[in-house]
Amino acid sequence: PLDASSLKRVAVIGPNADEDGYAHVHYGPQATESVTVYQGLKDALAGKAEVLYAKGCEHVDSQWPDSEGLGFEPTSEELASINEAVKLAADSDVSVAVLGGCLRTCGENRTRTSLDLPPVQEMLLKELKKTGKPLVVVLVTGRPLSVNWADRNADAIVQAFYPGAHGGTAVAQVLSGEYN
Secondary structure, eight states, rough: OOOOGSEEEEEEETTTOOHHHHHTTSSOOOSSOOOOEEEEEEEHHTTTTTTEEEESSSOOOOOTTHHHHHHOOOOOHHHHHHHHHHHHHTSSEEEEEEEOOOOTOTTTOOOOSSSSOOOHHHHHHHHTTOOSOEEEEEOOOOSSBOHHHHHHHHEEEESSSOOTTTTTHHHHHHHSSOOO
8 A cells, every 4th residue: 555654745647547537427427526536645645645646648649549559659749748747756756657448448339459558558657667666557447458567567556447436535545555
């Protein structure tokens, strides 16, 4: 778990870090208040550690879906967003990368050619690892994902699927050790 006594700064990064659209569209009431993973961690670590956010990348890259099979060359805007997130991670004690799906990649009519994370998310993850800081991956998605690189390189992986309107609170409780 994230030990708040040894943390001063926590970087929460990724396209699902401050996203709550999944809580209102897929499986629940649409007019509910919700808590993102970023907000859940801010609340859980309030007064203990500074929790900072950078999106890092969109759910899919500018060349998607072609990039799934034909490779990916990031645009200057995509690189700038990743670099901003990496700088935040380098200046923090731990990075929590909140990755996974969205309405464009998950759903009954959203066929994909790969089970991997979208290429831009995989690139973000690899760049975050280069900082040498502990890396926690939280997967918020509605489908299984192949996360072989993360399995070998991240310090922890939490599969949250679509955790509902208060999923950010639940994920924060798991990451802080309040719930196992």
